[in-house]
Amino acid sequence: MDFTPHSDADVTRMLGILSLERPEDLFSHIPEHARLDGALDLPTPLSEPEVMARIGGMSARNTAGLTCFAGGGIYDHYLPPVVRALTMRPEFVTSYTPYQSEVSQGVLQVLYEFQSMVAAITGLPIANASLYDGPTAGLEAVNLAVAATRRSEVWVSRGLNPHTREVIETFAHARDLTVIEHPIVGGRTAWAHDAPGEPAAMVFGQPNYLGVIEDYDEAVALAHDKGALAIAAVDPIMLGTLRSPGAAGCDVAFAEGQPLGNPMSFGGPVVGLFAVTEKLMRRVPGRLSGRTVDRFGRTGYTLTLRTREQDIRREKASSNICTNQTLNAVAAAIHLSWLGPNGIRETANQSIQKAHYLAKRIEQIKAVHIGVDSAFAREFPVLLPLDPDEVVLAMAERGYLAGIPLPHHYPDLPGGLLVAVTEQRTKEDLDGYATALEEVIADA
Amino acid sequence: MRDPGARASSTPLVGGSAEPTLRDLSAPGRQAWSLPDLDVPRRNLDLPEMADAPPALPEVAERDLVAHFTRLAHRNFGVDLGAYPLGSCTMKYNPKVCDWAAELPGFRDLHPSAPAQLTQGILEAVVEAERILCELTGMSRASFQPPAGAAGELTGLLIMRAYHQEKGHPRHKVVIPDASHGTNPASVTLAGYEAVSVPSNAKGMVDIDALRAVVDEDTAGLMLTNPNTLGLFEEDIEVIAQIIHEVDGLVYYDGANLNAILGVVRPGDMGFDIVHSNLHKTFATPHGGGGPGSGPVAVVERLIQYLPGPIPTPAGDGAIVWEQPAASIGRVHGNHGNMLVVVRALTYMLALGGPGLERVAQRSVLNARYLEHLVGKEYAIPYTAPCMHEFVASAENLKKETGIRAMDVAKALPDYGFHAPTVYFPLVVDEALMLEPTETESPETVEALAKALLEIADVARQDPEYLHDAPHHTPVSRLDDAGAARSPVLTWFMEDSQ
Numbered sequence: 001m002d003f004t005p006h007s008d009a010d011v012t013r014m015l016g017i018l019s020l021e022r023p024e025d026l027f028s029h030i031p032e033h034a035r036l037d038g039a040l041d042l043p044t045p046l047s048e049p050e051v052m053a054r055i056g057g058m059s060a061r062n063t064a065g066l067t068c069f070a071g072g073g074i075y076d077h078y079l080p081p082v083v084r085a086l087t088m089r090p091e092f093v094t095s096y097t098p099y100q101s102e103v104s105q106g107v108l109q110v111l112y113e114f115q116s117m118v119a120a121i122t123g124l125p126i127a128n129a130s131l132y133d134g135p136t137a138g139l140e141a142v143n144l145a146v147a148a149t150r151r152s153e154v155w156v157s158r159g160l161n162p163h164t165r166e167v168i169e170t171f172a173h174a175r176d177l178t179v180i181e182h183p184i185v186g187g188r189t190a191w192a193h194d195a196p197g198e199p200a201a202m203v204f205g206q207p208n209y210l211g212v213i214e215d216y217d218e219a220v221a222l223a224h225d226k227g228a229l230a231i232a233a234v235d236p237i238m239l240g241t242l243r244s245p246g247a248a249g250c251d252v253a254f255a256e257g258q259p260l261g262n263p264m265s266f267g268g269p270v271v272g273l274f275a276v277t278e279k280l281m282r283r284v285p286g287r288l289s290g291r292t293v294d295r296f297g298r299t300g301y302t303l304t305l306r307t308r309e310q311d312i313r314r315e316k317a318s319s320n321i322c323t324n325q326t327l328n329a330v331a332a333a334i335h336l337s338w339l340g341p342n343g344i345r346e347t348a349n350q351s352i353q354k355a356h357y358l359a360k361r362i363e364q365i366k367a368v369h370i371g372v373d374s375a376f377a378r379e380f381p382v383l384l385p386l387d388p389d390e391v392v393l394a395m396a397e398r399g400y401l402a403g404i405p406l407p408h409h410y411p412d413l414p415g416g417l418l419v420a421v422t423e424q425r426t427k428e429d430l431d432g433y434a435t436a437l438e439e440v441i442a443d444a
Numbered sequence: 445m446r447d448p449g450a451r452a453s454s455t456p457l458v459g460g461s462a463e464p465t466l467r468d469l470s471a472p473g474r475q476a477w478s479l480p481d482l483d484v485p486r487r488n489l490d491l492p493e494m495a496d497a498p499p500a501l502p503e504v505a506e507r508d509l510v511a512h513f514t515r516l517a518h519r520n521f522g523v524d525l526g527a528y529p530l531g532s533c534t535m536k537y538n539p540k541v542c543d544w545a546a547e548l549p550g551f552r553d554l555h556p557s558a559p560a561q562l563t564q565g566i567l568e569a570v571v572e573a574e575r576i577l578c579e580l581t582g583m584s585r586a587s588f589q590p591p592a593g594a595a596g597e598l599t600g601l602l603i604m605r606a607y608h609q610e611k612g613h614p615r616h617k618v619v620i621p622d623a624s625h626g627t628n629p630a631s632v633t634l635a636g637y638e639a640v641s642v643p644s645n646a647k648g649m650v651d652i653d654a655l656r657a658v659v660d661e662d663t664a665g666l667m668l669t670n671p672n673t674l675g676l677f678e679e680d681i682e683v684i685a686q687i688i689h690e691v692d693g694l695v696y697y698d699g700a701n702l703n704a705i706l707g708v709v710r711p712g713d714m715g716f717d718i719v720h721s722n723l724h725k726t727f728a729t730p731h732g733g734g735g736p737g738s739g740p741v742a743v744v745e746r747l748i749q750y751l752p753g754p755i756p757t758p759a760g761d762g763a764i765v766w767e768q769p770a771a772s773i774g775r776v777h778g779n780h781g782n783m784l785v786v787v788r789a790l791t792y793m794l795a796l797g798g799p800g801l802e803r804v805a806q807r808s809v810l811n812a813r814y815l816e817h818l819v820g821k822e823y824a825i826p827y828t829a830p831c832m833h834e835f836v837a838s839a840e841n842l843k844k845e846t847g848i849r850a851m852d853v854a855k856a857l858p859d860y861g862f863h864a865p866t867v868y869f870p871l872v873v874d875e876a877l878m879l880e881p882t883e884t885e886s887p888e889t890v891e892a893l894a895k896a897l898l899e900i901a902d903v904a905r906q907d908p909e910y911l912h913d914a915p916h917h918t919p920v921s922r923l924d925d926a927g928a929a930r931s932p933v934l935t936w937f938m939e940d941s942q
Contacts, residue, residue: 001539001541001795001796001800002590002796002800002803002885003536003537003539003728003796003884004803004804004807004808004883004884004886005884005885006810006886006887009902010886010887011810013887014810014814014887015810017814017817018810018813018817023810025808026806026809026810026813026830027708027709027809029679029829029830030677030679030708030709031679031682034681034682034709034713034714035708035709036707036708036709036710036713039798040580040707040798041579041750041795042576042579042580042707042797042798042801043576043793043794043798044793044797044798045795045796045797045798045799045800046794046797048541048795050556051791051794051795052541052544052545053531053567053793054794055545055548055787055790055791056548056686057565058565058566058569059545059549059550059551059564059565059566060550061550061561061564061565061568062550062551062554062558062563062565062566063558063562063563064549064550064552064553064554065549065553065916066558068555070555070557070558073778074555074556074557074779076555077551078479080476080477080478081556082476082510082766083507084509084547086513086514088518088543089513089514089517090522090523090525091517091520091521091522091524091525092520092522092732092733093522093524093538093543093730093732093733094522094523094524094535094538094730094731095520095521095522095523095731095732095733096528096530096535096557096731096733096734096863097731097733097734097735098520098532098734099701100521100854100855100858100863100864101920101923101925102915102918102919102920102921102922102923103520103521103863103864103915103918104520104521104733105516105519105918105919106516106517106518106519106520106909107516107520107521107733107734109463109465109516109519110513110516112465112893112935113465113466113467114935115935116466116467116935116936117463117501117502119935119937119939120499120500120501121499121501123499125935125937125938125941126934126935126938127934127935129734130593130735132591132595132735132777132778133591133777133778133779134778135777135778136591136776136777136778137596139794142797144469149649160552161778163779164776164778166774166775167774167775167776167778168789169774169775170602170752170773170774170775170776171598171602171634173773173774174602174605174614174636174879175634175636176636181503192758206493206925213491213492213493214493214942215492215493216493219459225799231821239499240498240499241495241498242493242495243493243494243495243496244495244499247495247872248493248611251741256778263552263553264552264554264555264556265551265552265554265783265784266551266555266556266558266563266566266779266783266784267555267556267777267778267779267780267781267783268591268736268777268778268779268780268781268782268783268784268785269558269591269735269736269782269783269784269785269821270778270779281520281932281934287734288932288934289934290928290929290932290933290934291924291928291939292924292925292927292928293924293927293931294920294922294923294924294925295913295918295921295922295924296921298920299462300462300919300920300923301923302923302928303924304925304928304929304932304934305928305929306931307929308630309626310594310626310627310630311625311626311627311869312626313626313630313631314626314629314639315629315630315632315633315639316633317626317630317633318632319630319634320594320597320630320631320633321592321594321595321597321629322592322593322594322625322626322627323592323593323594323722323724323731323734323736324734324735324738325591325732325735325736326733326734326735326736327730327732327733327735327736328732328735328736330732330733331746333651334509334513336501337466337476337501337502337504337509337512338476338477338506338509339476339477339501339638340474340475340476340477340501340502340503340504341498341499341500341503342475342477342503342740343476343477343479343499344474344497344498344499344501345498346477346479347477347479347738349482350479350482350585352491353482353484353486353487354482354484355486356487356489357485357487358499375489375491375492377491382686389559391885392559393559393561395473396559396561396562401555401558401562402891404557413472417860422480426480426483426763427483429485430484437817441462443528
């Protein structure tokens with residue numbers, strides 16, 4: 001295929017005007033010995049039907065049709081067709097970052113509304129225009145706290161998503177930050193109140209990675225007592241029914257925003273949500289769309305507080321982020337407006353009710369236990385008498401993606417399998433899952 | 445009002461009054477959502493931390509929200525509407541077949557934790573994209589975890605750090621040209637390094653003597669775009685690489701401008717050790733109004749062990765498994781990176797094949813050179829070296845003569861149906877206009893763009909006030925950016941507290 005419009009005659013004509021003979025002459029100023037003299041080992045061009053057959057074949061070699069009980073931040077919620085129909089408008093899909101505000105009012109206003117709705121669900125007044133995903137948003141939250149407190153120690157709960165902890169660890173290493181992990185006991189964080197040190201931040205999941213609902217008041221009071229920022233990693237759908245991090249007194253909230261408007265997409269592209277108190281506004285990483293007026297006094301939107309950003313501030317910027325996940329934020333905004341206050345609450349409540357129904361069913365299976373003794377929301381660990389990696393493969397043969405094996409990140413939970421439930425799972429799915437799990441264990 | 449008289453896309457944006465916000469469209473009791481009734485017995489779970497009321501989201505009917513977002517789309521320019529010569533951003537046409545690929549349920553509905561045995565198809569796509577990318581860049585292996593260019597830069601710098609750390613000391617300085625993208629110095633700081641700037645010479649290229657003067661045993665490496673941000677090929681690139689290698693530093697290639705050299709010359713052959721590519725530029729994945737992108741990092745053989753992981757790797761039996769590089773810097777994304785962007789890019793690579801990818805470089809340079817030729821008489825080209833896929837022109841003469849600045853020229857272009865160029869970047873050129881037509885615009889479109897730029901210069905002489913007020917055919921004009929920053933209103937909630 002070829003997406004350049006030029007005919008050979010066009011090329012000849014243009015080269016002639018430039019006083020060049022052959023297309024290669026365009027590169028004659030590049031030192032000859034650096035230029036490639038032979039063809040690279042690249043594929044033969046394909047026609048469109050051939051490309052579709054090739055890529056379609058790859059797609060077909062994935063087992064995507066399984067009934068999904070995996071979560072860990074990426075959830076299989078119902079996605080109304082209206083979200084894709086509007087998100088895929090070419091004006092949204094094929095535009096650049098909205099630097100030229102006059103020709104970018106559409107994206108800028110959607111981002112303003114996205115920011116407003118992220119503020120609404122997190123209970124915090126300021127939200128940005130998106131980050132890459134939940135875990136990298138967690139890293140940005142830590143960076144913000146380190147800059148705001150001028151401290152270099154970070155306390156994280158072991159109940160924080162292990163991938164978020166790994167991303168923080170990757171950068172902490174380079175930045176000489178000390179990361180101190182606090183254990184989980186019975187599923188909840190057991191903060192070491194008397195631990196020495198001056199943390200910049202205390203970071204925890206709400207609900208945490210194991211699905212357990214943490215005690216906001218304890219974490220927030222301890223953080224503020226230590227002079228640290230209280231940072232909560234939240235599940236955006238659960239904010240339909242759980243107390244918001246803003247209401248609980250947190251300084252920063254971040255989230256994996258995929259459940260809002262985005263398919264699971266093998267984990268990307270998804271969208272990071274990021275919200276802060278008004279006091280921290282000027283430390284926010286990434287883009288911010290702000291409301292203003294034009295020369296006629298008409299309402300309009302523009303990228304604002306730009307002096308935080310890399311293209312203005314260079315080495316002193318609050319973050320290096322440039323391209324973020326705008327189209328995924330557009331999808332999230334459309335989905336949030338479709339859900340409204342009651343839709344998000346019902347989605348959250350149904351997911352929780354169904355998770356607890358499934359947990360009751362699983363508890364009845366011989367030699368299987370629920371791995372926590374604290375209240376959980378829509379996700380919970382199951383302790384199996386078998387290797388959970390093997391169980392996942394056996395369950396896949398029965399049509400289920402059973403969950404996320406936990407021993408890789410929690411060696412103290414051998415046999416652990418993290419099971420997530422969304423409102424999409426019917427009673428038949430839940431009963432079928434429990435029956436299949438019982439069979440797999442009985443067959444072993 | 446002047447009629448710019450170009451194509452139908454001259455005035456693609458519907459002007460007039462503002463679009464209400466969702467909050468304005470909201471009324472209690474309106475509803476778009478629909479869910480089945482709960483089909484398991486509802487229990488009183490008595491959970492802690494429950495909210496008293498649901499979040500304060502708007503309540504809108506589906507019909508109203510569809511009209512709202514459609515009208516907002518009408519207020520936005522995109523590549524599908526017309527040429528988008530935004531320099532350094534490579535806003536080329538995004539083929540629809542690539543969108544089709546990313547929507548396939550076999551990719552779209554995959555959970556990232558699904559084991560490799562169940563996801564061989566997408567892993568094959570990643571392995572194939574990695575192979576083609578390495579062949580084009582002259583590198584050995586790549587990781588697709590970095591979700592954007594800036595994330596790729598940071599990843600590359602952490603690899604640099606790990607390399608030096610293993611030799612005993614991470615070093616302190618990273619050298620970057622003064623004309624580099626702002627993400628470069630910002631990434632350097634985030635990686636715990638100090639950015640040392642090196643000036644460009646009168647030819648618009650790295651000043652070799654100045655480079656020698658700042659490079660020493662404490663230099664971890666150099667970050668460079670080639671062609672550079674002026675659109676010029678750094679002719680002394682091999683000397684530059686040698687200077688860095690002499691102190692055992694690493695040379696980092698910022699792939700922002702990779703489009704210009706596909707199949708012509710490879711970063712690996714020029715002496716680069718680490719390369720990030722922007723799939724959302726060079727490999728035609730749509731920019732989405734500011735993402736998602738994808739910024740894979742590729743490295744030479746001796747740095748493979750530091751790549752972020754795990755990485756899909758073919759095992760002996762033909763199956764693809766996740767493999768963690770031996771001394772990996774760790775994880776830089778929550779999952780595997782922007783995988784559906786990689787699927788789009790692979791679709792593009794396979795469609796074009798080797799000859800098509802080489803044609804991309806040729807025709808992007810041809811279009812840029814042609815546009816430069818057409819507008820050069822009016823807008824001075826400050827450097828004499830032939831441009832690659834983009835060039836920087838200056839409106840300095842126009843400003844002296846008429847008071848019309850680069851910003852005014854940029855603001856006037858949308859009235860002609862074109863997006864604005866990048867302005868005031870790089871900072872080394874006064875009144876800079878950075879134009880990148882890309883290879884997917886026809887000669888006629890390039891000519892129409894040139895004609896518009898020349899006409900704007902004419903208008904500047906006859907009626908500068910008209911240009912001070914441009915654009916005239918857009919929904920809003922000349923927003924109060926200073927006011928927006930002085931009293932920020934970033935959410936509905938801040939409107940209420942004003």
